[in-house]
Amino acid sequence: MLRAAVIFAIIALVLGVLGFGAVAGFAWELAKLLFWFALIIAVALFVLGMTIYKKVK
Template sequence: MIKWAIIFAVIAIVAGLLGFGGIAGAAAGIAKFLAIVALIIFAIFLVLGFTVAKKIT
């Protein structure tokens, strides 16, 4: 998921440099959304990892 966020961020930068404002804004929005979702999923798995590890040991 982070890979896709980076790809969309690069697309946004290139589109912005070439003057495609609408496409750059949309790609930046998608990249931001994917990055936030990836961070939320990471936090969930981090909490689950700590709670399950305590129950196993």
């Protein structure tokens, strides 16, 4: 998911340089959304991993 966020950020930068502002803005918003989703999932999995690890141990 982070890979997709980076790809959309690069696409947004290229489109912004080429003058396609509306499409670049959409790609940038999608990149930010994917980044935050990936961050939330990573934190949730970290918390679950720490709690399950303590119960198994």
